[in-house]
Amino acid sequence: MQFTDLKTQYAVLKTAIDARIQRVLDHGQYIMGPEVAEMEAALVAYTGAPHCVAVASGTEALLIALMAIGLKPGDEVITTPFTFAATAEVIVLLGGVPVYADIEPDSCNIDASLIEAKVTPRTRAIMPVSLYGQVADMDAINAVALRHGLVVIEDAAQSFGAGYRGQGVARKSCNVSTIACTSFFPSKPLGCYGDGGALFTSDPAIAQAAREIRVHGQSGRYHHTRVGVGGRMDTLQCAVVLAKLERFDWEIERRLALGDRYGRLIRDSGAPVQLLAVRPDRDCVWAQYTVMVDDRPSVQAALQAAGIPTAVHYPKPLHQQPAYAAYCCPDCMPHSVRAGQRVLSLPMSADLTHAQQDRVVAALAKALA
Numbered sequence: 001m002q003f004t005d006l007k008t009q010y011a012v013l014k015t016a017i018d019a020r021i022q023r024v025l026d027h028g029q030y031i032m033g034p035e036v037a038e039m040e041a042a043l044v045a046y047t048g049a050p051h052c053v054a055v056a057s058g059t060e061a062l063l064i065a066l067m068a069i070g071l072k073p074g075d076e077v078i079t080t081p082f083t084f085a086a087t088a089e090v091i092v093l094l095g096g097v098p099v100y101a102d103i104e105p106d107s108c109n110i111d112a113s114l115i116e117a118k119v120t121p122r123t124r125a126i127m128p129v130s131l132y133g134q135v136a137d138m139d140a141i142n143a144v145a146l147r148h149g150l151v152v153i154e155d156a157a158q159s160f161g162a163g164y165r166g167q168g169v170a171r172k173s174c175n176v177s178t179i180a181c182t183s184f185f186p187s188k189p190l191g192c193y194g195d196g197g198a199l200f201t202s203d204p205a206i207a208q209a210a211r212e213i214r215v216h217g218q219s220g221r222y223h224h225t226r227v228g229v230g231g232r233m234d235t236l237q238c239a240v241v242l243a244k245l246e247r248f249d250w251e252i253e254r255r256l257a258l259g260d261r262y263g264r265l266i267r268d269s270g271a272p273v274q275l276l277a278v279r280p281d282r283d284c285v286w287a288q289y290t291v292m293v294d295d296r297p298s299v300q301a302a303l304q305a306a307g308i309p310t311a312v313h314y315p316k317p318l319h320q321q322p323a324y325a326a327y328c329c330p331d332c333m334p335h336s337v338r339a340g341q342r343v344l345s346l347p348m349s350a351d352l353t354h355a356q357q358d359r360v361v362a363a364l365a366k367a368l369a
Contacts, residue, residue, distance in 0.1 A: 001307060001308060001309060001347055001356055001359070001360075002309070002347065002349070003309040003310070003311060003345075003347050003348075004186075004187040004347075004348070004349045005347075005349040005351045005352065006186055006187070006191075006349070008349075008351040009244075009349065009350065009351055012247070012351070013243055013244060013246070013247065016243040016246055017239075017240060017243040017244070019243075020035070020239035020240065020242055020243040021236060021239055021240070023035075023239065024235050024236050024239050029235055030234060030235050030236065031232060031234070031235065032215075032232060032235065033235030033238075034235075035235050035238040035239045035242060036054050036232075036233060036235055036238050038238070038242060039054055039233075039238040039241050039242050040052040040053065040054050040198070042242060042245055043174075043198060043200070046172070046245070046248075047172045047173075047174045047175045047200060048171065048172060048175045049174055049175040049180065049200035049201065049202065050201070050202050050204070050207075051200065051201050051202070051203075051204065051206075051207035052198050052199070052200050053198065053199045053200075053201075053207060053210040053211055053214060054196070054197075054198050054232075054233040054238060055196075055197050055198060055199055055210075055214050055231045055232070055233055056195060056196065056197065056214075056230070056231045056232060056233055056234075057183060057185070057195040057196060057197045058086065058155075058157040058181060058182060058183025058184070058185065058188075058197040059086040059089065059090060059183075059197070060197055060214075060229065060231045061181035061182065061183070061197040061198060061199040062086060062087065062090040062127075062153070062155060062181045063090040063093065063094070063229065063231075064199055064210050064213045064214060064229065064231055065153050065179045065181055065199055065201075065206075065210070066090055066091065066094055066096065066125070066153070067094065067209075067213050067227070067228075067229075068179075068199075068206045068209040068210045068213060069124065069125060069151050069153075069179075069206065071091070071094050071095075071096050071124055071125070072094075072095070072096075072124075073094070073095030073096070074095065074096070074097065074122060075095075075096045075097070075122060075123075075124040075125075076096065076097045076098075076099045076120060076122045076123045076124060077091045077096050077097070077098055077099065077123075077124060077125045077126070077127050078099045078100075078101055078115055078118045078119070078123060078125075078126045078127070079091070079098055079099070079100065079101070079110070079126070079127040079128070079129070079155075080100065080101065080102075080103055080109070080110040080128065080129050080131075080336070081100040081102070081103075081317040081318040081319040081320075081328065081333050081336045082103045082108060082129075082131070082314065082317050082318075082333075082335075082336040082339055082340065083129040083131065083155065083314070083318065084157070084313075084314065085318060085321065085323070085324075086157075087127060087129055087155050087318070088318050088324050088327075089323075091127075092323075092324065096124070097122070097327060098318070098324065098327050099118050099120075099123070099327070100118075100318070100319050100327070100328050100332070100333060100336075101114040101115050101118050102114055102332075102333045102334065102335045102336055103333075103335050103336050103339060104277075104335070105335040105338065105339070106274075106276070106277035107131075107134065107276055107277045107278070107279065108131050108132065108276060108290070108339050108343070109128070109129070109130070109131050109134060109136040109137070110128045110129065110136055110137075110141075111335075112128075112136065112137040112140035112141050112144070113140070115141060115144050116144045116147075116148075119144070119148050119150070123148065123150060124150065124151065125150055125151040125152065125153055126141055126144065126145055126150055126151075126152050126153070127152075127153045127154075127155055128141050128152070128154060128155065129155040129157075129158075130154060130155065130156050130158060130159035130162065130173055131158060131159075132158055132276065132284060132286065132287055132288050132289075132290050132313070133158050133159050133162055133189065133255070133284045133285035133286045133287040133288070134159065134162060134276075134278055134279070134282060134283070134284035134285075135154075135156075135159055135162050135163075135164040135173050135176060135282050136154070137279075138152070138154065138164060138166060138176040138177055139166040139167055141177075142176075142177060145178075151178050151179065152177035152178055152179070153177065153178070153179040153180065153181065154173065154174065154176060154177045154179070154180040154181070155180075155181055156173045156174050156180045156181060156182045157181065157182055157183035157185075157188065157197075157287075158183075158188065158189075158287035158288070159173040159174075159182075159189075159285060159287065160173060160174060160182045160188065160189050160190050160285070161173065161189050161190065161248065161251075161252040161255075161285045162282065162283055162284060162285045163282060163283050164176050164281070164282045165281045165282060166281055166282075174198075174200040175200065175202075178201060178202055178203055178206070179199065179200070179201045179203070179206060180199070180200040180201070181197065181198070181199050181200075182197060182198050182200070183196070183197045184196035184197055184198070184233075184237065184241055187287075188287055189251070189252070189255065189285045189287055190241060190244060190245070190248055191241075191244070192237040192238075192240040192241050192244075193236075193237065193240050194234070194236075194237050195237070196233045196234070196237040196238070196241065197233065198233075209226065212225060212226055212228060213226060213227075213228040213229060213231065214228065214229065214230075214231035214232055215228060215230075215231075215232060216228040216229065216230060250350070251350035252285055252350075254350040254351075255285045255286050255348070255350055256283055256284075256285065256286075258286070258289075258348065258350075258352055258357065259278075259284060259285075259286045259289060259348075261354070261357060262289055262346070262357060262361070263275050265357060265358070265361040266291065266361055266364070266365075269361055269362075269364070269365040270365070271361075271364055271365040271368045271369075272293070272294070272368055273291045273292070273293055273364065273368065274291060274292035274293070274342070275291055276290060276291065276292070286348050287348075288311070288313050288345040288348060289345060289346045289347070289348035290313060290343050290344065290345045290346075291343075291344055291346065292339065292342040292343055292344070293342055293344050293368065294342065296312070296341070296342060296343075296344055298367070299344065299364070299367045299368060300312075300344065302363070302366070302367035303360075303363050303364065303367055306359075306363040306366075306367075308346075308347065308359070308360055308363050308364075309347060310344055310345060310346060310347075311344075311345045312343060312344060312345065313343060313345050314340060314343070315340050315341075316340050317333055317336035317337060317339075317340050319332060319333055319336070320337070320340075346360055346364070347360055
């Protein structure tokens with residue numbers, strides 16, 4: 001069993017993917033070829049966000065977003081400690097200071113009610129993470145930002161395709177804040193065959209800045225108007241994303257259904273497993289199907305012995321990591337620490353079969369018996 005079944009996905013989409021790749025090989029424009037703009041337009045249409053800028057990775061998208069808003073050394077960005085390192089990494093790379101707010105213990109997303117108390121005169125932005133595929137409480141977060149004149153950057157690396165209704169208005173992840181950044185890493189809900197990402201924004205000035213920053217700060221060939229990076233997304237990777245978009249709506253429906261079915265099976269099994277809460281005004285596309293268990297090492301060992309692959313996203317929050325520990329006391333963020341001890345991700349992809357799900361849950365229940 002595959003943890004993320006990319007082989008089956010490719011087998012289904014082989015004709016479309018191969019044709020898209022061959023088209024790039026035929027025209028030979030491997031950097032900033034026509035598929036880049038085509039993909040950007042397709043993602044604008046999908047998300048409803050006014051602007052999309054394709055970049056080299058999800059990490060690069062976050063970095064370019066902070067550069068585009070002019071983050072300076074000493075500026076603070078409020079974010080969650082329970083996330084992949086890239087979220088804080090880009091802040092620190094620019095000399096900024098990550099300021100952590102703990103998570104909701106049932107959803108593992110940042111607790112929006114804790115953010116306002118973290119705001120200081122040096123706060124420049126709020127960077128919530130839509131963890132595991134569920135959008136954070138963006139209406140509440142945007143309201144805090146509006147009161148204090150801050151920019152909100154959604155780290156949507158795991159949530160592309162997720163829906164958020166908030167105050168009754170249906171929106172998609174990447175179109176629920178001023179800026180959003182996503183990743184097309186192969187295992188993401190919409191993945192390419194290498195690194196890739198995109199920045200979305202409702203602000204045309206930020207979009208223009210991002211387009212210049214991704215090509216070494218150029219507004220025209222060899223005319224550098226700002227400091228930039230080599231942050232372009234390869235044409236071949238855009239071609240793969242375009243091919244995968246052909247059945248993406250089906251894949252999202254499938255992820256939602258599989259997530260619901262996992263929950264029913266686990267509840268029916270009676271196993272002592274804590275399911276992640278999905279709020280009624282949003283859905284979760286399950287970039288990772290993550291649950292919480294006690295004695296995780298023994299559970300993982302039992303699943304491994306049964307041929308079930310698992311992963312941990314993430315074992316230790318950022319404020320306890322050596323590179324980022326200076327930004328928060330190690331005993332803070334109790335919910336993040338507790339989650340790091342208990343989270344366990346199970347096999348998940350749109351092509352996961354019901355028989356495979358049944359096998360996973362049976363093995364999980366046996367391990368916890």
